[in-house]
Amino acid sequence: MQSPAGVVAIARHVKPGYEAAFEEAVRGVILAASTFPGYAGGEVLYPTTKRGEWQLILRFDTLVHLQEWEESPICQGWIARADALTIGAPKVLRVNGLEAWFELPEVPNALPPPxxxxxxxxxxxxxxxxxxxxxxxxxxxxxxxxxxxxxxxxxxxxxxxxxxxxxxxxxxxxxxxxxxxxxxxxxxxxxxxxx
Structure with missing residues (x-):
């Protein structure tokens, strides 16, 4: 039986003045992830306000492939780069399929809708x-x-x-x-x- 699809949503608050650098880093993450087995797409959800959360959504065809990406030195390097441009710890949520469409920064830690x-x-x-x-x-x-x-x-x-x-x-x-x-x-x- 095939592992279910793996989707990860990462929300971060960007340091004021570093938005362009963060957007460039996020694009780099998507480009790097696209070279890994099972990559199925990535999107950036831009904040509704200047101080809002940026969200990066990455999709892989299986949870195993998502895990391989997350544990790779390349991914860890991009995380370190993003850490330097953001405030506080990221919020990381693993979701299934279209649930990524239903993540709202203003409803943190809510259970996914049915x-x-x-x-x-x-x-x-x-x-x-x-x-x-x-x-x-x-x-x-x-x-x-x-x-x-x-x-x-x-x-x-x-x-x-x-x-x-x-x-x-x-x-x-x-x-x-x-x-x-x-x-x-x-x-x-x-x-x-x-x-």
Whole structure:
């Protein structure tokens, strides 16, 4: 049986004035990770305010490949570089699949929403995009082969979903995705952890 996919989300507060250097470092991390077996993609979620958290999301096809990356000297070197540009310890969360879309800096340590809720909110975010995308892209993709039209749509849709649509939709549905009892449960479980 294959190991489940490995996704890690790392949130950091950048030292004032070091944003450009940190963004360059984050791009370097993604480039370095892309050379490792099983790499499936990476994104940067930019903070909503100057003092907000930057989030780096890396995806690997299996947990084993994610672990190989995280334990590599290359990864450790990038962590040391990022440490010099940030304040405090990073928040590291391992999630499964689309759960990475539902991480909000303003809801730290919350339990992930149930899969049925993430499916509904994902559909709400995706529906208008896939409905409008063919119409908006028609002048560009008209006459292209179907496979290339699909590729162009995906290349535009995924960054749009990751950096624009889903952060806004997730914030809109935050009270439903992260009810107060879920936050309390997460707080209680973190306090019960002896480490």
């Amino acid at each position: 899969k049925w809720k993430t499916a509904i909110v994902s559909a709400i975010g995706i529906y208008p995009v896939i409905s409008l995308m063919p119409i908006l892209l028609k002048p560009i993709t008209n006459g292209l082969p179907a496979w290339l039209t699909t590729l162009v749509s995906i290349a535009i849709m995924m960054p749009l979903m990751t950096w624009v649509i889903m952060p806004q939709v997730t914030r809109l549905f935050k009270p439903w995705l992260y009810p107060p009892e879920a936050k309390r449960s997460a707080h209680k479980s973190s306090n019960s952890n002896p480490n």
